[in-house]
């Protein structure tokens with residue numbers, strides 16, 4: 146039985162571990178943190194990753210922990226006028242077989258960890274920072290920060306946006322500051338008047354900025370991410386706090402629903418980080434090592450698909466390793482089946498930035514009038530099934 150080593154216990158690494166264990170592989174996940182956890186923020190899960198979570202038996206649990214929004218609405222920043230809508234709710238389940246959920250990231254990660262541990266209680270090693278690795282004809286050796294070494298047949302770098310494994314495979318790849326910084330806040334729903342509590346995913350678009358607002362726990366929490374054009378560059382860190390007053394000023398003149406959410410945020414809990422863009426690459430593997438998730442194809446969050454792609458990758462790598470006995474062939478099969486789709490998502494996500502930030506109401510209205518987001522995303526994004534798609 147092949148032994149698969151995974152660097153990184155985030156959403157992508159844990160999904161891969163669960164899918165590989167289910168497929169009968171021996172798996173070890175190495176996570177540098179001493180505790181498994183996620184930042185306080187939401188994540189949307191469309192049908193494409195939900196099919197993998199269904200395969201892992203997690204849909205009912207996540208549906209109970211999270212929210213099934215009734216629709217995904219693009220709205221004008223100041224009036225709240227709906228520019229376009231993707232219906233979610235029951236109709237989405239009828240079309241795609243699985244619900245569209247918005248959940249707390251910690252609830253998603255906990256669910257994935259539960260699935261991994263139920264299959265192998267010893268699969269995850271915490272406090273296990275990987276500092277280097279080397280590959281030879283027979284296998285891969287990982288070096289950990291405590292000086293120990295672990296040997297396996299395949300190495301998967303699921304170590305996120307600052308991936309050590311990616312740097313070893315690809316060297317330094319160019320990073321461009323998008324010109325956007327992103328705020329994130331979480332607001333308890335009970336602080337808002339009932340009519341101010343959203344039951345939809347709202348993408349509010351406006352000149353030079355956009356705001357994304359959706360509920361992530363039943364009667365519980367509302368997530369807001371606000372992307373604003375800034376000439377200056379701050380740290381690309383998810384945990385850097387900035388004064389609430391700056392966020393309030395950034396969204397001055399926006400709709401009262403946005404004001405209510407910002408007004409009710411904890412004033413010392415407003416996070417802001419710089420958004421960087423990285424172009425897709427056309428290879429992310431060597432003979433025995435590959436990448437997945439943000440390490441392979443970092444993306445801007447303007448389609449809400451970074452985690453979705455990491456989950457899809459986890460299912461497809463497990464299937465490729467099952468389908469091809471030869472490690473090199475399996476890693477090539479996985480990559481061949483993932484490059485084009487992930488590059489498309491990365492490129493469309495960055496294109497969305499320009500559309501969402503158009504300089505006037507008239508320009509925004511015209512841009513949305515020319516698109517049918519529901520038809521477009523149904524045709525290629527939501528319809529993808531990582532569990533059954535033919536791997537060629």
Ligand SMILES: Cc1cc2nc3c(=O)[nH]c(=O)nc-3n(C[C@H](O)[C@H](O)[C@H](O)COP(=O)(O)OP(=O)(O)OC[C@H]3O[C@@H](n4cnc5c(N)ncnc54)[C@H](O)[C@@H]3O)c2cc1C
Pocket residue numbers: 152153154155156157158175176177178187188189190273274275276303304305306307308309327329370437438439440446449450451452453454455
């Ligand atoms: C504002 C925002 C909103 C988003 N919204 C959505 C959304 O709605 N839907 C969606 O699908 N996606 C969304 N995303 C994207 C999504 O969050 C990421 O794409 C996803 O978390 C990537 O998962 P990952 O497992 O590849 O990496 P990560 O989650 O970054 O996990 C990497 C793990 O590797 C560990 N690690 C790193 N280096 C080492 C090492 N040397 N040794 C051991 N461990 C190591 C880290 O500690 C970490 O646990 C959003 C992103 C942002 C920024």
